[in-house]
Amino acid sequence: MKPIWIVDDDQSIRFVLEKALAREDLAVRSFTNPRDVLAAMEDDEPQVLVSDIRMPGGSGIELLAKVKALHPGLPVIIMTAYSDLDSAVSAFQGGAFEYLPKPFDVPKAVELIRRAVDESLREEVRDAAQATMPEMLGQAPAMQDVFRAIGRLSQSVVTVLITGESGTGKELVAQALHKHSPRANGPFVAINTAAIPKDLLESELFGHERGAFTGAQTTRRGRFEQADGGTLFLDEIGDMPFDLQTRLLRVLSDGQFYRVGGHSPMRANVRVIAATHQNLEERVRQGVFREDLFHRLNVIRLRLPALRERREDVPALARFFLQKSARELGVEAKRITDAALARLMQFDFPGNVRQLENICHWLTVMAPAQVIEPKDLPPELMAEAVARPAVAEAMPALPAVPAGGPADSTAPMPGAVAPAPGSGWLGGLEQEARGLLQAGAPEVWDVLTRKFEAQLIHTALEITRGRRIEAAQKLGIGRNTITRKIQELGLDD
Incomplete structure (x- = not known):
């Protein structure tokens, strides 16, 4: 592992951090000004950079900007006085991992640096993995089945129907099928049949001749002609108007069609891939989708799993x-903690992968720090957490153990209602x-241990109105233990 670099013109600060990190078996290299740091970076790189904000010869904010330009993924911790909160905001805006207020508690400083080191090591592994990231992501068995199907279809031009939620x-998947097919050198043309008004969809698909209708001032090629020699992707095919389904069936049967207002038959050598979020069999039973068209499209069917069916893919996505x-x-790309990822994995994502992408875009803009914590997640995730609370957030008060001890510990307290089997906080x-x-x-x-401990301590502090010693006594733990746990769990924020 690379050393921690400390930049501060105050010799006492450097000395304290050097000794504290040495006790943690972390290598340290110290500097007194930003110029020396930038010179050293020509040949070397730290695991984490810890820099003061005010130094002769340059500020920590200026150093942060220059370091991030050289090494975007390097965690930088900015040390600042309490009166420098504006500078702290600037540090976050510049991509700092965290800021360390002076005067600081040495164990807290070491813990913060430890977190930055861990994050840096994880980022190195992730960067290596992302360097070879495939065009589609998915380790879940259901997605592996999709990948295998794409592989089997790689030398085929058969019609494919892709189903799955929005x-x-x-x-x-349609693009991947095209890319890995014999038609890869031809065009890939996509059209959402639900997004185009009925009176314009026919012209979009088959084109029109000049003067065919009001506003048709020139001849226009339709999507079938544009996709000649390649692939035409018909998205939301279940919403196609019934009368147009007949024309589509004709094209799929013999490759022949007429432009709107045209009298000469046109031909297009096109592979059709269709997709829908609807149940086409049910649409056929309702009489709003042609059964013969359904069978023509349903040669090979690929079902894409909902994101809630492949939660293990959420972190990589x-x-x-x-x-x-x-x-x-x-x-600069923000990093996300394992705790925040665990919360994401609990969400059902009714909007699936598209919703997860939108959430990540929101986090890139709105998360206040470079490292995303559970508290930074958007309101809809927090609302679901309230509706379906996690264990620690919904855990009722623990049943008291009767004075008789373990022998009669199953007896309910006076006035208590015995829980139903499988219910209660253990359930x-x-x-x-x-x-x-x-x-x-x-x-x-x-994750669960932290939630359990946090809930116990929070409840005890609430009962004792914040008196830590009394809360520790009620919990049966030491004063130092509750102080350490409050710091570790972030309950003093």
């Missing part, structure tokens, strides 16, 4: 979309643990 990535949003906005804990474990969430033990 936002699952149907057009992305979230990191990918955060990187993508950062590139589009021209800013909630089991349900939460089962959901996280089945979803493949990271560090389940740590």
Whole structure:
């Protein structure tokens, strides 16, 4: 691991941090001014940079900007006095990992640097993985089935029907089918049949001759002609008007069609890939979709899973979309903690992958720091957390153990209602643990333990009106233990 670089003109600050980090077996390199740091970066790079904000020869904010230009993923911690809150805001805007207020508590400073080191090491692994990131992401078994199907269809030009909820990535799969087909060198043309008014859809698909209708001042090629030799993707095919379905069936049968207002038959060598979020069999039973067209389209069917069916893919997708949003906005990509990812994995995502992408774009703009914590997630996720609370957030008061001790611990307290089998906070804990474990969430033990401890301490402090010593006594833990736990769990924020 690379050393921690400390930049401060105050010798006492450098000395204290050097000694504290050395006790943690972390290598340290110290500097007194930004110029020396930039010179050293020509040949070397730190794991984490800790810099004062006010120094002779340059400010920490200026150094932050220059370092981020050289090493965008490097965590930078800015040390600042309490009176420098404006500077702290500037630090965050410049991409700082965190700021450390002076005077600081040394254990807290070491813990912050430790977090930055851990994040830096994770980023190195992620960057290596993203360097070879595929065109589509998915480790879940359901997505692997989709990838295998695309591979089997790679040498085919057969008609494919893609089904799945809105936002699952149907057009992305259609593009992959085209890219890996013998028609890859031809055009890929997409049209959303639900987004175009009925009276214009026919012209969009088949083109029109000059003068065919009011406003048709020139001859126009339709999507079938544009896709000649390639692939035509018909999205939301279930919403196509019934009379146009007949014309589409004719084209699929013999490749022949007429432009609107035309009298000469046109031909197009086109592979059709269709997609829908609707149940086409049900649409056929309702009489709003032609059965013969359904069978013509339903040669090979690919069903895309909803995101809630592949929760284990949420972390990789979230990191990918955060990187993508950062590139589009021209800013540094934000990092997301495992705890925030665990919260994301609990969300059902009714809008599927598209909704996750929108959330990541929102986080890129709205999250206050470079590292996204659970509290930074958007309101709709917080609202669901309230509606379906996590274990710690919904955990009722723990039943007291009767004075008789373990022998009669199953007896209810006077006036208490005995819980139904499988209910109560243990039942909630089991349900939460089962959901996280089945979803493949990271560090389940740590996530649930932190929630459990945080809820216990929060409740005790609420009962004692913030008196820590009394709360520790009620919980049966030491004064130092509750102080340390409050700091670790961030309950003193």
